[in-house]
Amino acid sequence: MQGVERLVTLTTDFGEGSPYVAAMKGVILSANPSARLVDLGHTIPPQNVRHAAFFLATCLPYFPARAIHVIVIDPGVGTDRALLHIEAAGHQLLAPDNGCWTLAAAKLTDTPTVRRLSEPRFWRHPVSATFHGRDILAPVAAYLSLGGDPNELGNPVTEWFRHPLPPATLEPRRLAGEVVFVDPFGNLLTNIPGDAFLALASGPVRVVVGAREVTRVVRTYGEADRGTLVALVSSSGLLEVAVAEGNAARELGVATGTPVVVSALHNERPDASLAN
Numbered sequence: 001m002q003g004v005e006r007l008v009t010l011t012t013d014f015g016e017g018s019p020y021v022a023a024m025k026g027v028i029l030s031a032n033p034s035a036r037l038v039d040l041g042h043t044i045p046p047q048n049v050r051h052a053a054f055f056l057a058t059c060l061p062y063f064p065a066r067a068i069h070v071i072v073i074d075p076g077v078g079t080d081r082a083l084l085h086i087e088a089a090g091h092q093l094l095a096p097d098n099g100c101w102t103l104a105a106a107k108l109t110d111t112p113t114v115r116r117l118s119e120p121r122f123w124r125h126p127v128s129a130t131f132h133g134r135d136i137l138a139p140v141a142a143y144l145s146l147g148g149d150p151n152e153l154g155n156p157v158t159e160w161f162r163h164p165l166p167p168a169t170l171e172p173r174r175l176a177g178e179v180v181f182v183d184p185f186g187n188l189l190t191n192i193p194g195d196a197f198l199a200l201a202s203g204p205v206r207v208v209v210g211a212r213e214v215t216r217v218v219r220t221y222g223e224a225d226r227g228t229l230v231a232l233v234s235s236s237g238l239l240e241v242a243v244a245e246g247n248a249a250r251e252l253g254v255a256t257g258t259p260v261v262v263s264a265l266h267n268e269r270p271d272a273s274l275a276n
Contacts, residue, residue, distance in 0.1 A: 003034030006145035009063065010037065011056065012072040012133065013044040020131065024070070024138040027124060031142035040069075047075035049100045050256065053163045054181040054189070057103035058236050065090030070141045072133035073100045083136055084160065085153050087113040092144055094137045099163025118154035168192045173264040175200060177239070179209070179256050186247030189240050190260045194233035197262060204265040207231045209241050209248075210258045221245070231262075 008028060014020040021042055028035050040059060044052045052073040060069060074081075074096040082097040089108040094117075095101040105112045117136060120127075122143050127135040140153060168177035168191045175196055181189040188209065207214035214231045216224050224230045224244040229251070234240035241260070242248050249255065 003032050005034045005036055007036050007067045008141050009040050009069045011040040012042045013046045014042050016042055023134045027138040028142045032145045035145045044073055049098050052100040053103045057107050060104040061107045068141050068144050069093045070137050071095035077132050078129040083117040085115045097160050099161045102162045114157050116154045116157050165191050170196050175262040177260050179258045182249045186249040187242040188248050189238055192239040194237045197239040206263045208261045210254045212252050
């Protein structure tokens, strides 16, 4: 096969400047020097599958179809966990079967096609027990970038590990959820849908994160003075808690899993069913 300029993205928890990322790039470029490699991020917190799932769901839908996405957040490397090839709305994902990819695939399609990587002829040998990103996922990505047939990689499967976003509780006068993602600015992304929050916030509301009450509801960060704790709808369509020109996670001392509750203030707004 001749070299083909095909977009291949890389997402890992290896860290910036990692020799492991460089090794994966070397494997791909050795097979296809024309591959176009794009780093999505290598600072996923180590072994944090939940963080990776939200990260990928937030960015993969904006990439062009036919992109190949290599995802190596793999605390189960070397065990009997499967490695998968996923086709979703024209995108191809290569990832361990730990749910890190499922939120992103759900944003792309309701019906992904999933195969277990089981054909060693497409792998690099010998295969390290601790570096399947280099020895399995990278060479398979190179094969696909050259126009290889995904059907050759292994048989389809119908069961895989899913990592859904935890559901929020949506009631007429109360929304309850949790922080599901902390971005590099320290902004706190929750699992409470933005439309449900805006419906309730059309009247006076109280927003509490952990033990702290948010002081203002805004449309954008610049509406509040520096250092103000605010609630708003994020670009991903979820309730977000932030500090204007500051770091909410550090100021509040909270992390993922911290409870978030939005309550309508009594006698200020009649009960009404919230649209989901």
